[in-house]
Amino acid sequence: MTKEEKYKLADKVVNHALECGAQEVRAVISDSRSNSISVREEKIENLEQSIENGLSVYLFVDNRYSVHSTNRLDNWDELDRFIREAIEGTKYLSEDEYRSLPDPDLYYRGGGPDLKTYDDNFRTVDPQQKIDAAFEVEKEVLGRDERIISVSSSYNDGLNETVMVTSNGFEGDRSNTYYGVSASVSVKEGDARPSDGWYRSSLFYTELDHEGIGQEALKRALRKLGQAKIESGNMPMIIENRLGSQSLSPIIRALNGSAIQQKNSFLVDMLGEKAGSDKLTITDDPFIVGGRGSGYFDNEGLALKKRVIFEKGILKNYYIDTYYGKKLGMEPTSGITSNLVFEPGDKNLEEMIASLERGILVTGFNGGNCNGSTGDFSYGIEGFLIEKGKIVKPVSEMNITGNMLDLYKNLAEVGNDAYEDAAWRTPSLLFNNVSFSGK
Numbered sequence: 001m002t003k004e005e006k007y008k009l010a011d012k013v014v015n016h017a018l019e020c021g022a023q024e025v026r027a028v029i030s031d032s033r034s035n036s037i038s039v040r041e042e043k044i045e046n047l048e049q050s051i052e053n054g055l056s057v058y059l060f061v062d063n064r065y066s067v068h069s070t071n072r073l074d075n076w077d078e079l080d081r082f083i084r085e086a087i088e089g090t091k092y093l094s095e096d097e098y099r100s101l102p103d104p105d106l107y108y109r110g111g112g113p114d115l116k117t118y119d120d121n122f123r124t125v126d127p128q129q130k131i132d133a134a135f136e137v138e139k140e141v142l143g144r145d146e147r148i149i150s151v152s153s154s155y156n157d158g159l160n161e162t163v164m165v166t167s168n169g170f171e172g173d174r175s176n177t178y179y180g181v182s183a184s185v186s187v188k189e190g191d192a193r194p195s196d197g198w199y200r201s202s203l204f205y206t207e208l209d210h211e212g213i214g215q216e217a218l219k220r221a222l223r224k225l226g227q228a229k230i231e232s233g234n235m236p237m238i239i240e241n242r243l244g245s246q247s248l249s250p251i252i253r254a255l256n257g258s259a260i261q262q263k264n265s266f267l268v269d270m271l272g273e274k275a276g277s278d279k280l281t282i283t284d285d286p287f288i289v290g291g292r293g294s295g296y297f298d299n300e301g302l303a304l305k306k307r308v309i310f311e312k313g314i315l316k317n318y319y320i321d322t323y324y325g326k327k328l329g330m331e332p333t334s335g336i337t338s339n340l341v342f343e344p345g346d347k348n349l350e351e352m353i354a355s356l357e358r359g360i361l362v363t364g365f366n367g368g369n370c371n372g373s374t375g376d377f378s379y380g381i382e383g384f385l386i387e388k389g390k391i392v393k394p395v396s397e398m399n400i401t402g403n404m405l406d407l408y409k410n411l412a413e414v415g416n417d418a419y420e421d422a423a424w425r426t427p428s429l430l431f432n433n434v435s436f437s438g439k
Helices: 003-019 076-090 127-139 213-222 241-254 257-261 322-328 349-354 404-409
Strands: 024-040 043-061 064-070 148-166 171-187 195-202 233-239 282-284 307-311 340-342 358-370 376-387 390-403 411-414 429-437
Touching: 003 024, 003 043, 003 076, 003 148, 003 171, 024 127, 043 076, 043 127, 064 076, 127 148, 127 171, 127 213, 148 213, 171 213, 195 213, 233 241, 233 349, 241 358, 241 404, 257 322, 349 390, 358 390, 376 404, 390 404, 404 411, 404 429
Parallel strands: 233 358
Antiparallel strands: 024 043, 024 148, 043 064, 148 171, 171 195, 233 429, 282 307, 282 340, 358 376, 376 390, 390 429, 411 429
């Protein structure tokens, strides 16, 4: 289905739902495609292809709200019945006075440069090239070290195209693509069987560089040999950049409108208050060209804006959609993140390591949780002990415990090495006075 055909069908669905008794309607038509290839022992272990398309209808009927989805888009008689039944079903739900479409003045109205999130050549990439990429990554590792016991590699890609139309004046579409290649390696020494991996991605196939991924995965696995607990204690912690989002996610969840309204957030009533150290400045920037989270509107059609979330530790914004904005009596901002960008410091990971007399570099999280109401957390970690500015041995089977507010108030350094293979562009982060439990 072409973009024009999607718009035409979405318009028809919206108008028909209004004729059938809905007061407000949002129609979203999506088309997604993905490919996944995994390789092990020089053979294709798994090959999957998925093609999906569907319609989601958001109905506002007599102060009641519901969402309905179908993938039967080629028969109008079936869609007619689907819409009518959905509206009738909605009438049995409880009333909710806060449910409505957004204020039309807040919608994205078009314009802006190409954010380069879509590869026009997605459908023409030779499938054999995708398979070859996975095999080439595996070949980088095979036979390189006698301690290797397992090597696997994979290629994956995806395309998403969406058209959205509402009954109060929004029309918009967005498209994005992605490509990724990864490797995972397991090694042995005695009874130990550590493993690790590496991954690289791109929004455009011609920019996907998979050379060296297998070698990096092997290097990371081998350096884990000899992992052990060390003594418990409080010391500095460095989180490498690719893991930064795992330490940041409890903070972002606590900023969500639903958590704020339900008092299930440790950041309730903290707008304008100090929630982190002076090193914590984060901007939500949807307009980065080639950014993984770039776009002009959110899932409701609200125009995205560049916004400061934290400024020198002070909380400046929550993530508020239309529904929770009404319940909280607050202006909607958006219920989603785009690209999260830290204000960088002046050190990279190696320089942070060199600055520590004693500490731990965390390279993996192994389970755990964070209480959304209090911010108290406990996570399993693995990584490396640092002494006198150098990595001295690998550690594992240890836990960190504490409180998220205390953790980010102890943020001592922000790296200049932002991880750009994700929408949350986290750099390496150095925290002081973290509680580690081991022996």
